[in-house]
Amino acid sequence: MKDASRRNFLKASGAVAATASTVALTAKQTQAAAGSNDRLRIGFIGPGGRGFGAHVKKLCKLHEEGRKIDLVGVAEVYKNQRDKVADYIKKSTGTDPGRYVDYNEMIEKENLDAVCIGTPDHWHHKQTVDSLKAGLHVYCEKPMTKTVEEAFDVERVWKESGKVMQVGVQSTSLEVWDQVRDLLQDGKLGKVLGFQTEYFRNSDMGQWRYYKLEKEMTPKSIDWDRWLGKNEGLGPDLPFDREVYKQWRRFWPFGSGMFTDLFVHRTTAMLKGTGLRLPRRVVGAGGLFLEYDGRDVPDVATVVADFDEGVEGLITATMCNQESRINQLIRGHFGTFAFGNGEGFDGFDFVAERPQVTHVRDYNSERISTNPVPDTTKAHFANWLNAVEAGEPMKCNNPPDLGAAAIAVVILGAQSYRNGEVYFINQETREISTKDPGWAKQWEDLSEKRADVRHIPGWKAGDFGSKLIEPEYMDLAGPWVDGKDPSAS
Numbered sequence: 001m002k003d004a005s006r007r008n009f010l011k012a013s014g015a016v017a018a019t020a021s022t023v024a025l026t027a028k029q030t031q032a033a034a035g036s037n038d039r040l041r042i043g044f045i046g047p048g049g050r051g052f053g054a055h056v057k058k059l060c061k062l063h064e065e066g067r068k069i070d071l072v073g074v075a076e077v078y079k080n081q082r083d084k085v086a087d088y089i090k091k092s093t094g095t096d097p098g099r100y101v102d103y104n105e106m107i108e109k110e111n112l113d114a115v116c117i118g119t120p121d122h123w124h125h126k127q128t129v130d131s132l133k134a135g136l137h138v139y140c141e142k143p144m145t146k147t148v149e150e151a152f153d154v155e156r157v158w159k160e161s162g163k164v165m166q167v168g169v170q171s172t173s174l175e176v177w178d179q180v181r182d183l184l185q186d187g188k189l190g191k192v193l194g195f196q197t198e199y200f201r202n203s204d205m206g207q208w209r210y211y212k213l214e215k216e217m218t219p220k221s222i223d224w225d226r227w228l229g230k231n232e233g234l235g236p237d238l239p240f241d242r243e244v245y246k247q248w249r250r251f252w253p254f255g256s257g258m259f260t261d262l263f264v265h266r267t268t269a270m271l272k273g274t275g276l277r278l279p280r281r282v283v284g285a286g287g288l289f290l291e292y293d294g295r296d297v298p299d300v301a302t303v304v305a306d307f308d309e310g311v312e313g314l315i316t317a318t319m320c321n322q323e324s325r326i327n328q329l330i331r332g333h334f335g336t337f338a339f340g341n342g343e344g345f346d347g348f349d350f351v352a353e354r355p356q357v358t359h360v361r362d363y364n365s366e367r368i369s370t371n372p373v374p375d376t377t378k379a380h381f382a383n384w385l386n387a388v389e390a391g392e393p394m395k396c397n398n399p400p401d402l403g404a405a406a407i408a409v410v411i412l413g414a415q416s417y418r419n420g421e422v423y424f425i426n427q428e429t430r431e432i433s434t435k436d437p438g439w440a441k442q443w444e445d446l447s448e449k450r451a452d453v454r455h456i457p458g459w460k461a462g463d464f465g466s467k468l469i470e471p472e473y474m475d476l477a478g479p480w481v482d483g484k485d486p487s488a489s
Contacts, residue, residue: 040137040388043073043112045103045127047085049211050141051118054168056085058378059116060092067385070095073110075103077223080216101223103127107134114388117141120227120254122234125150132161137388139381141168142268143260143410144403151400151407152430158393158400166384166396167403169268170376171343173383179370180273180330180337180348185458188350189332190358190465192456194312195270196329198341199262202322206293207258208249213242243294250295252418257297259284259414263315266328267303268398268406269343270313274330275457277405279305279313281439283422284413290320303413306439308427310454313409334358334465335365346372358465 047056056071063069071089074097076082082099090096100106107115107130114137117127125145131138132154144167145151158165171177184192201207219240227245228235235253238244249255271277286301302316316326328339334357338349347369355363373379380397387395412423412432421434446453453466478486 039068041072041113043106043115045075045117046119054377055116058381063093073098073106075100075106077227079221120248121146122254129157132157137163138165143264148408148411151404155400155404164387164393167398169398170380171269172398173380176345176370177273187461187464190334192332196314197266198326199317200322200325201319206291207319208247211246217242252296256414259410263410267409280308281306282412284416305409
């Protein structure tokens with residue numbers, strides 16, 4: 001899988017810019033499918049807590065199990081972490097990876113085929129785009145990007161590159177969501193109306209403060225300006241601060257708290273299960289009601305997303321109460337799928353609506369079995385490798401089109417909370433606006449016209465669970481024009 005054109009390109013440009021499309025095309029043509037004797041050369045960008053604990057360790061395990069991968073480079077701004085990760089790879093795989101501060105230098109020198117990105121959110125877009133344009137496959141930890149506009153750009157570049165990209169929401173590698181989508185499209189719930197999901201936590205110290213500050217974290221051991229992305233315009237010029245470095249999810253310039261650390265998990269799964277993608281309307285609410293620990297991000301938050309398909313999504317949580325969660329549900333006119341909490345499913349419940357509504361004999365509640373996945377993170381990486389080996393980007397369980405849709409929900413929810421505005425997305429142009437295009441009026445018009453309802457993508461069930469039964473007395477309805485009874489023959 002080695003591709004010298006990528007090395008030459010980076011040496012010539014230094015910034016992965018002008019001829020990137022040519023490089024990506026070359027890579028796509030030469031690496032469409034991995035040969036049986038090829039080995040995938042993987043580098044790690046920013047393997048901190050998640051990047052080390054999940055990315056590095058799971059891929060080391062897969063290497064041990066015989067996957068044809070070599071872990072050959074580590075790019076990390078914190079020297080202690082860089083050495084820790086590289087030493088672990090050497091001990092686990094026998095390969096002593098190259099050690100770098102600058103990920104561009106790693107890409108240039110290590111002749112990579114793929115990268116795993118585990119940096120803070122504000123770096124994801126640039127590192128992903130640089131890597132895709134250099135002809136590399138990408139695994140990027142969630143959230144895919146810091147902003148919605150960046151997400152749309154990653155989606156565009158990914159499609160142009162032909163490379164395989166996986167976004168690190170591991171729950172999308174659960175079989176249950178494909179199973180649910182098939183059932184929904186076949187009409188099991190009738191007309192799908194909405195989903196609700198959650199991610200509740202609680203702590204005596206405040207969320208994300210469990211990431212420990214270490215005395216060894218100093219400007220001498222950490223390239224602070226590079227971490228900030230100051231020269232790239234990615235972050236503000238701040239004095240070195242261990243708290244910001246290690247607990248960055250608490251501060252808006254670098255993360256978005258529960259919106260992007262937690263909500264994105266559940267939202268992505270629900271979008272996959274329903275087949276929905278971009279919302280049309282998003283609003284967020286919440287506040288900092290307890291955890292006054294110097295943070296920026298709220299400890300209670302809710303996002304409501306409305307979709308053109310006539311579906312509403314509710315994502316809600318608090319970081320200060322955990323034992324009374326709401327259930328994860330998908331609701332339809334004829335029934336509900338109830339998943340409980342978490343993501344370790346061996347099944348889910350179908351809760352049928354009463355027969356006075358369904359008028360379907362033997363339409364009963366039941367338990368639906370699904371295959372549990374013991375290690376979703378490992379399964380997610382295996383799925384990525386399978387897609388790379390097959391040369392088929394859409395084999396990934398969480399490709400960038402799904403990643404971008406989830407970002408649109410959670411980031412616009414965060415912006416709505418902060419700015420007090422409602423956001424609308426134009427599905428055709430991808431323009432984001434606070435100007436209401438007549439969201440409520442369109443639904444009122446459909447009702448006035450007695451129109452057919454809208455359905456989730458892939459709907460196959462015709463009118464099942466999607467029609468009302470008109471009572472005979474509704475023949476008496478209607479305005480009296482010139483004193484004439486509309487029911488008179």
